Amino acid sequence: MSSHDPERETGTAFMPKFDDRGLLTAVVTDAGSGEVLMVAFMNEEALAMTRETGLAHFWSRSRQSLWQKGETSGNVLKVERILVDCDQDALVVQAIPAGPACHTGARSCFYRHLEGDALVKGRG
16 A cells, blocks of 8 residues: 555645644744754644744644744744645745744754764854
8 A cells, every 4th residue: 555645745735744743843944044943843723823924833842832933032933935845744944033043042953063972062
């Protein structure tokens, strides 16, 4: 039995494929530079709110609640474009950040790299 869904994989209809927890992976990149800023998850409501408002919304797995990026800090992500992968279970959200994307204050959540068994600040 084939697991391919030609309509989902090559058609023009947006048919998001949420996992068994109702989530999609969303990789957020800077719309200008292409730098990866963060990875988060969206449920149906977060995706709908993102599309409706133009500001990135996500589902917090730890708090089990919807949140808008920057709702308290002001560091919102203005969505320019959403790319959808072939089987529609992951998104790349190209956005213009209004400040640091990481809750640590770093521009990106990916501010360290692996050297042996150590994490080193900087892009290496």
